[in-house]
Amino acid sequence: MSWAQRLLSVDRRIIFVLIGLGTAIPLLMPVNLPITVTPRVEAAYQTIDTLPEGSRVLISMDYEPDTMAELNPMAIAIMRHCFRKKLKVIGMTLYPAGPGLVEPAMKAAAAAEGKTRNVDYVFLGYKSGFQTVMIGMGESIRQQYPVDFYKTPLDSIPVMRGVNSYAGIDLVVNLTASSAADYWIQFAASRFKKKLVLGATAVMATDYYPYLSSRQLLGLIGGMKGAAEYEKRMDLFGDARRGMDAQSLVHVIVSLLVILGNVALFASRRSGGDGTPARPLGGPR
């Protein structure tokens, strides 16, 4: 068996071990590689930073545990930014498993900045139905959410005083891993003409670049890298920044493996093979 065929037949578990080590070692021994803030994240930051004190920011945190790795650090960084700028945060989620993640995130951000529930922020909780909720909130937030997550009537919550529809909200921020972003663009940005900032998972980030160009989005934060950039801009050192060393090393490993795999494939074909891996060495077929 030639070296190329050996390489093509390598046990996939060796690759898993390499990726595992590439993830764990930088977390244990961080070197804090430099992070550059991209214009998309800078635009998101500036949109929030330039809001006048006391402005209301609606943050819809539409994600569940499967994507919390990317979106939770983003949520905490954005909320801390809002609190530092003395903005009022109205949190909500359109995902059933959302409250279990959003409520602790809001509490953590508020505690870090010394803010009080109902005075500086409110968590409306979960509401079923993407479009119906978004359209309904354009008419009456109280019809969609008569009470907040803790069953407190909205009328008795200071943050919600005078806020009954999008008209009382200065900025909408959507943090999502799904098509909820499309609906927020359709309804909040296009129909109700609200300023909209999007925080998305890395998988979907490229799909939303065109909306930046058309100014339907005023900022776009993509994945853990975007969250790390936002943390850097905020001078925070949260989960996203801590993970970026590992992210970089794993990308190097993946790139090297892709190059190595292709070199082996071409070498195998040149030596008369068809590039098909032989039986994996010591691994399952």
Place this chain on the structure above:
Amino acid sequence: MNDAQTWIAAFLTLCVFSFLYRDNPFYRFAEHLFVGAAAGYLLATQYQNVILPNVIGPLMAPKIQASGIVLTLIPAMLGILLLLRVFPRLTAPARWALAFYVGVYSGIAVTGYMQAQVIAQIADSVKPFEGGWHAVNSILILIGLLTVLAYFFFSAPHTGLHGLSARVGIWFLMVAFGASFGYTVMARVSLLISRVQFLLRDFLHWIPGVVS
């Protein structure tokens, strides 16, 4: 999370990771537990957030009017009709509710989609070029738009100028797919980083806490 919750979460994480070695009973246990817990959670949440406030609550309200009863019962009935699909002989009434749903959804989606995704994007595509080096971006966007559209225009054979445009369009598509794939790798690695962070920090306490 308290200690017991952390231990359970760490155990289940390791159970799932064990699949990387090979399929085993620990992985299957975690998988089945997740499916069961997720289904149960979803059912309870939907009951608490949909059925209770929208159906049971209004019907039990002390001062409910006749119009309120009608406005509550009609959507509830449509919902029940959807469930009739499980009985083969009653699939026709189930389609009434589905037809209502499709009609309403189409009405909402078509206008919103046209407004936000079609008209606004076309308007952005035909705006005048920006000055300076930004004009290069505008030119690239224009060439990309026209050539990718040419690639997806199948009513004429891909020969001559049309064929050349289509081939250039493929290059633009490949670059877009490459960017998307790069981001996808990053997303998957992020999920792994989060789990490893949890194991090393919350479970093993080998790295410092999150407070910054």
